[in-house]
Amino acid sequence: MLTESASARLATPLYIHPDQLEGNIHGMPKYEAQTSFPNPWPGGWWRVRDIVEQQKIAALAIADIAARNKETVLKNAYLKATRQTQRGADGEVKAYIIPAAQHDVLTTQKLINVLLGQGVEVKRINTTMTHEGKVYGEGSYFVSMEQPKQGVIRWQLGRTFYxxxxxxxxxxxxxIRPYDMSTDNVAEYMGVRVDPVKSKIEGNFPTVTAVIKPTGQVTKGKFGYVLEGKANDSFTALNLLWNNKANVRRVTKAGNGLDAGDFVVTSIADNTANQIAKQTGVNFRALESDVTANTKPVNRQRIALFQRYLGGNMDEGWTRLLLEKFEFPYTTLMDKELKAGELNKKYDVIILPDDNIARMTGEGLGDFSGNRPDAFPPEYRSGFGQQGVNALKDFVEKGGTLLTFGQAGELAIEKFKLPIRNVLKGVPDKTFWSPGSTLHMLFDNSNPLAYGMPATGLGLFVGGNDVYEVIPSDRNHLVERIVTYPKRDLLQSGWLLGEQVIAEKAAMVAVGMGQGKVVMIGFRPQHRVQTHGTFKLVFNSLIVTK
Structure with missing residues (x-):
């Protein structure tokens, strides 16, 4: 059960007249008593306390009805479980196999933990197994559809079309926009390969009964250690290494068993390596040859994350959570500091989370949810204006990196006059539509901004995201296309109209400007901190600045 309350203006009381209460939302044609809405609020003063009371009513109502109808609730739960189990047994797909051979093994184990958290039964394959012509190695997993949570499994692991x-x-x-996303396939979000199979998997396989907590192995080499760049958790290890003053280099040319993007640690205490491996699950492999010629030093960058006051920004919150989960230190950058300029003295990278220009600059913002800008004290008004734009432009030209997600890239395009066009600007929904879908993407993993990524993969595209086209000019050489949409068959799961509008266009670009660059990711690579498959696009942007 989901309950949501809104329009409290956080802590400011709000008076609502009865005729201002309207229906025509979430299946409620009129604002009046009905089966799913038996006691409409009549209007009047609406305060934070009212939200608390509504949430209490909803929670206690569930507990009350369950207590009064205990036997019925239990019987219904039993019938639901048995019927779902039978439905899974009778369905075309009998199970989903999660192979041991994955691009990022540690992220795969996180997927298993997500399923366990949903109450899904997962089996582990402890020996090599052949099923439907494919060989699955030891350490693979499978999820049978013959279980009570088969409906959850179907949507989280199976390809779906809205x-x-x-x-x-x-x-x-x-x-019509879905209530939330048009797909919830968490395996696709995380970049984990999952194989549906149409025949039952026979045999005795152990059930995974506890959350997987991997411990990395440490093998010291003559020249130090290697951490694989394709593992998201290697970036956590990288930050912990920097905390311990370690010298770290990055492989720029594949060879000697190393891939471009791998991290080389040349000096670190043995006990520190063991502690970090245990904490992160990352393996510290032995480095037996001198690879200095094919590596470059990697140094910690000073990161700032822009945050505005007006209304809050969920994408900024998700970005904060992502940075904290992977041990990236950062500083929150607000309007006042941004407008003061001289940002290069404090920061190397500034992140603008997904947001529109008006809410960032305050230009032409007008009312927001009934609030006039002057309804807030001056120190809490959002909008850095042209002064802030000039400060950001100066920051980039002096060597800084500006990283933008989603619509925030339009600020750089419009205000910095970059030779880039958002091909979706002004395009009607009938022509192009992707309300939270996983789309196929091509990654240039020879570029440092895409190190560690597979050559092809999936990204999550939600409504309002941008897609880029390079405008022909004498600055073409300053633009790098990092991620591109393929020519056809873009949709993996969800709902997509008008794929030809974005086919062969760029999902991520980097544009040189002065001594620095603007890195624009047109989609949200860190959406809800669920899209593990594209996290490295963010991480690489935070450690590559030149």
Missing amino acids: PDNEYTRDRDNNP
Whole structure:
């Protein structure tokens, strides 16, 4: 059960007149008593306390009805579980196999933990197994559909397509936005390969009964250690190494068993390596040859994350959580400091999370949820204006990196006059539509900004994201295309209209400007801190500045 309360202006009371309460939302045509809405709020003063009371009513109502109808609730739960189990047994897909051979093994183990947290039964394959012509090595897993959570499994591991019909279009044939996403395939979000199989997996396999907590192995080499660049958790280890004053280099040319993007640690105490391996699960492999010629030093960058006051920004919060989970130190950058300029003295990288220009600059913002800008004390008003734009431009030209997610890239395009165009700007929904879908992408993993990424993979595209095209100019050589959409068959799961609009266009670009660069990721690579498959695009941008 989901309950949401809104329009409290955080702590400011709000008076609502009865005629201001309207329906026509979430399946409620009118604002009046009905089965799913038996006791409408009549209007009046709405305070934070009212939100608390509504949440208490909802929670206690569930407990009350369960207590009054204990036997019925238990019987219904039993019937639901048995019927779902039978439905899974009778379905076309009998199980999903998660192979041991993955691009990022530690992220795969995180997927297993996500499933366990959902109450899904997962089996481990302890010996090499052949099923439907494919060989699965020791350490693979499978999830049978013959269990009570088969519905959850279907949506989290199976390829899904959102319906496109009269129920998902309005009278003018415009697509109607789903309540949330058009796909919830967490395996695709995380970049983990999952194979659906149509025949039952026979045999005695142990059930995974506890959360997986990997411990990395440490093998010291003559010239130090190697950490693989394709593992997200290697960046956690990198930050912990920097905390311990370690010297770290990055492989720029593959060879001697190393891939471009791998990290080389030339000096670190043995006990520190063991502690970091235990904490992160990352293996410290032995480095037996001198690879100095094929590596470059990697130094910690000073990171700032922009945060505005007005209304809050979920994407900024998710970015904060991502940085904290992977041990990236950062500083919150607010309007006042940004407008003061001289940002290069404090920062090497500034992140602008997904946001529109008006909410960042305050230009032409007008009212927001009924609030006039002057309704807030001056020190809490959002909008850094042209002064802030000039400070950001000066920061980049003097050698800084500006990293933008989603719509925030339009600020750099418009205000810095970059030779880039957002091909989706002004395009109607009937022409292009992708309300939270996983799309196929091509990654230039020879570029340091995409080190450790597979050559092909998936990214999550939500409504309002940007797609880039390079405008022909004498600055073409300053633009790098890091991630590109393929020519056709872009959709993996969800709902996509008009793929030809973005086919062969860029999902991520880097544009040189002065001594620095602007790195623009048109989608949200860190969406809800669930899209592990594209985290490295963020991480690489935070450690590569020149």
